[in-house]
Amino acid sequence: MSGGAAQGEVLVRARGLRKHYGSLEVLRGVDLTVRRGQVVVLLGASGAGKSTLLRCVNHLEAADGGEIWVDGVPIGFRLDGDRLHELREKDVARQRAEIGMVFQRFNLFPHRTVLANVTEGPVQVRGVPRREAEAYARELLERVGLGDKVDTYPDRLSGGQQQRVAIARALAMRPKLLLFDEPTSALDPELVGEVLAVMTELAREGMTMIVVTHEISFAREVADHVVFMAGGVVVEEGPPEQVIGAPQHERTRAFLARVTA
Numbered sequence: 001m002s003g004g005a006a007q008g009e010v011l012v013r014a015r016g017l018r019k020h021y022g023s024l025e026v027l028r029g030v031d032l033t034v035r036r037g038q039v040v041v042l043l044g045a046s047g048a049g050k051s052t053l054l055r056c057v058n059h060l061e062a063a064d065g066g067e068i069w070v071d072g073v074p075i076g077f078r079l080d081g082d083r084l085h086e087l088r089e090k091d092v093a094r095q096r097a098e099i100g101m102v103f104q105r106f107n108l109f110p111h112r113t114v115l116a117n118v119t120e121g122p123v124q125v126r127g128v129p130r131r132e133a134e135a136y137a138r139e140l141l142e143r144v145g146l147g148d149k150v151d152t153y154p155d156r157l158s159g160g161q162q163q164r165v166a167i168a169r170a171l172a173m174r175p176k177l178l179l180f181d182e183p184t185s186a187l188d189p190e191l192v193g194e195v196l197a198v199m200t201e202l203a204r205e206g207m208t209m210i211v212v213t214h215e216i217s218f219a220r221e222v223a224d225h226v227v228f229m230a231g232g233v234v235v236e237e238g239p240p241e242q243v244i245g246a247p248q249h250e251r252t253r254a255f256l257a258r259v260t261a
């Protein structure tokens with residue numbers, strides 16, 4: 001989608017990432033590289049570790065081993081000269097503010113208008129003046145096709161509209177990276193397209209994105225790079241025409257046959 005992005009600088013680099021819950025090893029040495037402007041789609045069956053990987057990139061989970069760097073900054077640590085220090089809460093909040101996340105469930109504040117849902121982060125986390133945050137929020141809501149819904153409350157919106165508010169909310173922080181965790185799987189089928197259209201537009205504009213989805217046509221048409229995970233490891237990765245068009249691994253073939261059936 002992003003054309004020359006393959007030559008872009010590395011924005012996310014994970015090396016040998018490990019994570020376990022009790023005796024369950026969820027990530028067993030995962031490497032991931034995302035370049036600026038790239039759209040990377042993570043595919044894999046339920047339990048493969050995709051969400052956990054996203055949550056490690058976004059500070060929602062701490063990895064047990066390995067490293068992740070976002071824009072040259074190690075997640076969980078701050079570099080001071082050549083010394084690593086554990087981040088303080090404030091630093092973590094700042095790092096997270098630069099990474100937008102859109103979840104399967106939209107997690108909007110029900111008692112706040114659409115506009116207030118979008119301005120909340122910039123006003124409270126970043127200290128952006130409300131007037132400025134509101135002007136930008138209106139612009140973003142216009143972009144996701146909800147310019148006429150600013151004063152509406154979330155429960156008056158369809159699932160697709162709520163997810164588009166959630167995307168505008170993630171963009172309001174002016175993130176350098178957007179993470180999507182199955183953004184369309186809670187939607188009625190007829191509403192999936194409107195959310196994918198917004199995501200496709202963002203990809204065209206050069207937003208760097210990691211997307212966990214089972215929407216194979218989105219992966220085929222929009223992704224620059226597809227990563228197929230199973231059992232906490234990356235089984236196969238490459239451009240969509242390779243991983244989706246001509247998968248090399250039996251597990252990838254079986255997965256694709258199942259989701260496209």
Ligand SMILES: Nc1ncnc2c1ncn2[C@@H]1O[C@H](COP(=O)(O)OP(=O)(O)OP(=O)(O)O)[C@@H](O)[C@H]1O
Pocket residue numbers: 021024026044045046047048049050051052053
């Ligand atoms: N907080 C947690 N505590 C215990 N186990 C967890 C926790 N989070 C995830 N798991 C387990 O880790 C495994 C991987 O989960 P993860 O959500 O990363 O997989 P996934 O590939 O995203 O699958 P899904 O599509 O179902 O979300 C699953 O077996 C899940 O039950």
